[in-house]
Amino acid sequence: MALATLVAASAAWTPANAAENPPPSQRDWQNKIAQVPQPTKGCFTADYPDLTWHPATCAAAPNLPQPPRHGARPLVVGNGDDVAAQVPSGFISTAIGSFDSVVNVSSESGPIGNAGPAVANAYTLQMNTNFFASTACAGSPNAGCQGWEQFVYANDGSSGVAFIQYWLIKYNAACPGGVGWNQFSFTGSTDIYCWKNNTGGAVAVPNQPITNLANLSLTGDVGGGGDSVTLFDGSTAYSKVGDNAVNAAAGWTTAEFNVFGYGGNSLGGGTASFNSGAALTVRTRTIYGGTAAPLCVATGFTAEKNNLSFGTPAPMPTSPGPAMMFVEDTVGGASMNCAAASTIGDVHAHTVAGLAYDFQAVGDFELAQVGPDFEVQARHVSGAPTWPDASVNQAIGTRMGNTTVTVCSGPRLVVDGRGVRLPEGRTISLASGVDVTLAGGVYIVTDASGNSVRVTPQPGYLDVAVGVGTWPTKVRGLLGNPDNNVKLLEASDGTVFSVPLSFYDLYQRFGDSWRVKPAYSLLAPCGTKVEESNPKKPFFANDLEPNIRERALYTCRQAGVPYAWLGACTLDVAVLGGKAAATYVGKPPPVLDGNGNK
Template sequence: MQASTRLLFASCFMGLLHVPAALAAPTATPAWTNEEAMMSPAEVQARTAWRETMAHQPTPAEGCFHANFPDTQWQTDVCKTLTRRVHPIPHKILFGATETTGNGYDYALRSSSLISKAVGSFPQVTGVTSEQGVGVASFGGGGILGPNEYSLQINSNYNATTSVCGGRSGCTVWQQFVYATDYETQGQAAVFMQYWLIGYGSSCPSGWMSGGGSDCYRNSNAVSAPDVPATQLANVKLTGSATANGNDTITFTNNGTAYSVSAKDSVVKLATVWKDAEFNVVGNAGGSSANFNSGSSITVKVAATNGSTAAPTCAANAGSTGETNNLNLGSCSTAGGSTPSITFTESN
């Protein structure tokens, strides 16, 4: 009970500390057009194939990169340092209330072998006309809030330890691959990785910040990408990969653009423990929620590279992010093959 109370207080404090009030104010939703609606079927097909290619295209080195259709070669981009904002672990054990999706009530792809890559996409999106980021009281009401404020996350399991924990009892590692709207500048999203040492202790290692209680976190560098309206989620893909003794990489693709960041796997050594992959659209930092208009329906797909062709497990009441959305989970199916996958629906 003492640990639970400590985590509650610290998470609420962090949500209030790291989210400027200016970012929490609702902003006007810009007028967006769906570019692909004006393209020929052949061009739509070509861009779809290009996004799939770029989702698996390795970067040439550590750093930040971008590419534009139809080019498949990464170009060096500017790396940025991010404002400190947490994307916390679930509070479901503390509060017990059933959420819609997220906060530990999600589907996750569970693999019996190590995952080296996960690709998240939304094969079908219907009825979505608006989305609003809203604060959640149990997390202190923090986050980047307002119209079209959300994040896309691929989240690992956080139930395993690596040598980065230094043998500390109860310490586990966690890694998130994040695309987040309006993260530093209005109209510009950030693409980055957030690393965690869960249960590390009261004093964090050099270069790490307190994430509340005994947890520590840090961010990779980030690359800027355009804000994508939630009405166009069907056009995006998010990829996270981890290579032992190599680099971990996040890649975000939308329509005819791609953005990527690579950094050393040694930050938490995810490649040695990665067996769960959660992907979804949720609130933008601080335990917030992405609330969609009534009548929204989204199909979510998570595909993994794990050295197997067997169908993975679709783990229920799973997932590791504390952020949520207001959609209700439907059924989940699995498929084997070169990239085993799970597919599920969520709607309201």
């Protein structure tokens, strides 16, 4: 049957019929050949545009674990801080990872196995499954044991190999004997993991320097009763058939693809370090039997990392699909999230759907509610007497599950009702899965679902950015839009308003509906006396005294603030000072200006 399939497939294009039937594009060919079954177990290659596998040399796979995530999430890509594609139904049979754009990448280096000196062009490409219930855990005493599969291309700086690595997560007993499992534990942990590479070695691949990254693509396939990994360097495919050791076909729903460090050890995963200014646009395509776009989930599974962080725009489903694409770079500085919203300065709201509008009411407000386990609140205080119709954030509170974290002006950090002194550069990892980090003076709170809150203390006020761990999803509050429609806002009672709202509707109906009652406040650690008021009139940059407005506008332009944010920046600089302009530098424009371009 496999031979018949190969023959039929290879007959799809030959030079003889090229005139009436031109060859497929390289991308289409890669997608097709990755799903053509290999005739036997072993190593194979194929060359564009042929759809026939040919036997190839097998080499030894590196005897190194590529460990699962462990410990606190970093502020760079990897060890749980990543973006993955989750299919809306069924199971993934094939996932394809590639790079739509590789910009300013001139060098990369990293240690082998998270130890020793950095080696130029040492990295891995990984297509990782989620953790899932597996029959391979049958011998484990731990009911929470899970299977995990990694499709890996490993480049050690002089040569490359593609192979599959299998894991039993928290097997917590002696690993199954006689079938090649290796025992593994993280330093300081009593949990026992089991890992092994596929039998028969790895398919040999010529050295791929990091400058060739744009031409590389990695595919993991678990369809047809088996599994295989395929690395493409453009016109050549290198494939290795696996052992189907954890039965991923019955549990693969989420795919993580990225470039990472070369292996790890009991201390964690290694890091692939790129040159300054490097930027990648990563695409993860899923094949699962449907055509709907995947969900974006802000999570990752491998412990390996790179030194990039998330840039803009936020991850979005993109064609050809079903697929998801996102940006990572050395200057991104963003926490992992699948949709982002923010309130900055004197308060300029930017919703998850991309609506920008000014909201100058005073009091405690619900910024975002996402399901039963994630919400964010803010306390707005008046700019009176100088600016009576403006307000700024003075406190931010979030609830993630049963954990509450509040940042008061000062700044002062309160976790679950207790004051905490968090040194710069340190992370608190709570039993609930919530991490609280102070980095560069910014408080970053994340949960196991990828939701995040980023609080940036400024002189006299706080900026806040809210990241949603799964997208699309329903977000309610000042930063939500019903049905994620950028042209609509929704009151807490379900009343829907079209944008722009009248001044009365914005404050008396929409805004007042999202005031937080004292019994439900997350902001009490910052004080229980809360003033409540609404502005008497709109307050935009055009309402400033002309000389004040022109000086502030000049400051914003000199800072390089994008045109779309000049109005908000001008108002902030006038009210809060010149340093407020920095917040808007490089900020992507809103999808819609809800202020009517005032």
